[in-house]
Structure formats: structure tokens, C-alpha cells
């Protein structure tokens with residue numbers, strides 16, 4: 001397994017491997033790897049000859065500097081973890097200055113409203129930071145395919161929009177959410193939950209499943225109100241938002257249409273740890 005921290009060296013190495021027929025897959029991560037990431041890496045390996053995994057805690061996507069400070073950095077164990085899947089992986093783990101030089105700021109993008117709701121509303125400029133770093137990684141690695149988890153479903157839509165707007169010839173592959181045995185969506189943040197609360201956080205997925213059931217009979221507004229009431233009674237969890245929206249555009253549901261796909265999105269605080277999840281409703 002090769003580890004690069006210099007983009008020039010990575011580009012040089014990739015040039016020795018690639019010809020027009022070599023397919024390159026990229027799995028961008030911020031490290032603190034868990035089974036969710038591994039499922040992305042496995043999928044990338046199954047579909048490409050060369051797979052690059054980037055490990056980079058991107059400062060521009062954190063609106064809350066405390067959250068950035070607390071973000072776990074576990075490079076050594078991440079490398080061991082990746083090695084256990086394949087010795088052939090190429091790892092890119094740059095320093096901040098390598099990607100941003102002295103200008104640690106986000107570019108401005110227009111995402112047709114995808115970035116102004118939910119995560120975009122509660123985490124100022126988050127998606128500009130995500131898009132900035134992902135575009136940088138795409139320009140360095142020039143992958144044919146890039147892999148993102150559906151846990152960050154809004155991010156997945158935004159990356160698809162980024163590729164569409166910048167006309168980069170990259171296929172964006174969304175991969176299903178991997179869950180802990182109790183249903184909690186896998187996330188690096190779960191490690192920050194005390195064991196008892198981590199068990200109880202099963203309520204998030206259970207609520208989404210109930211919402212899916214109710215959505216078959218009731219309007220989106222009624223289902224969202226039901227979720228709010230349910231969380232009002234959960235003293236250990238603070239609901240930040242529940243949103244039922246059109247899956248492709250994130251527009252609110254006006255009148256349910258048979259052919260339109262809908263998804264429920266939720267963000268909850270547990271002991272100061274922000275947890276997100278989502279579920280397809282039809």
C-alpha cells in the first residue's frame with residue numbers, strides 16, 4: 001500500500017499506472033474509518049483497477065471550529081484498517097497547506113437550492129467547503145468513479161451537481177448506509193457517544209422506519225409533526241430537524257405523486273453529538 005502526502009508525487013505515480021483503459025476509483029474520506037467507509041472502498045475495488053482513498057480532515061467544511069478540533073484523527077489505525085482490505089490501495093493524506101496553500105477558504109458555487117436546506121441551513125457554508133475540497137481531489141486524482149455514502153444524502157446530491165456544473169467526466173456512485181446492529185447509522189461521531197446513549201440512539205432509525213410506514217397513509221406535514229412530538233418526549237435527544245422532501249431535488253412535498261421518490265431526513269443532538277440519518281420512503 002502506498003501513502004502519499006504530496007499531490008505532485010501522487011499525480012506522478014498515477015501517471016505511471018494509468019493508460020486510457022485504466023479505471024480509477026476515488027473514495028474521499030476524513031479518516032476515523034468505520035465499516036461504512038470500508039463498504040465504499042470495497043465497492044471501489046470491485047469496480048476499478050486503481051483505487052485511491054483520500055484521508056483529509058477538511059477545515060473549510062466545519063462551521064463550528066470546536067467540532068473541527070474534536071474531529072478524531074486516527075491515521076495509523078486507518079492505514080491498518082485499509083491494509084487489511086487490500087495492499088494495492090493508494091492513500092492520499094495531505095497536510096492542509098498541500099491542498100489550500102495559504103488560502104484556507106471555500107469557493108463559491110451555485111447548487112440550485114440543494115445547499116440551502118437541512119444541513120446547508122444549520123451548518124453555514126458547510127457544502128461550499130465540501131465542494132471545494134472534493135473538486136480539488138477530483139482535479140488531482142482525475143478518477144472515473146467516486147464513491148460517497150448515502151448517510152450524507154444531501155452531500156451526495158451536491159457532489160452530483162458539482163460534477164454536472166463543472167462538466168467533470170466522473171461518475172458519482174452513492175452507496176447504501178451501513179448501520180450498527182441496533183440500526184444507528186455508522187458515523188465517526190458515534191464513538192463520542194457513551195455506550196448507553198449509543199444503544200438508545202436506535203430511536204433515530206426506529207423513528208424513520210415508523211415515519212416511512214405513516215407516510216403511506218398520511219401527509220408529509222402530519223408525519224413530520226408526529227416525529228417532532230415523538231422527540232419532544234425524548235429527554236436525551238434534541239431534534240434539530242425532520243424533513244420529508246423530494247429525493248432528487250430536496251423540494252418540499254406539496255402533494256404526493258405516485259412517480260416521485262421521497263425521503264425523510266433527520267438531524268438529532270445526543271449529548272452534544274450531532275447525528276444525521278435518512279430513509280427512502282417509497
Ligand code: PAF
Nearest residue numbers: 028029030058130133152
Ligand atoms: O463525507 C465526508 O467524509 C466529507 O464530507 C468528504 C466528502 C470526504 C469531504 O471532506
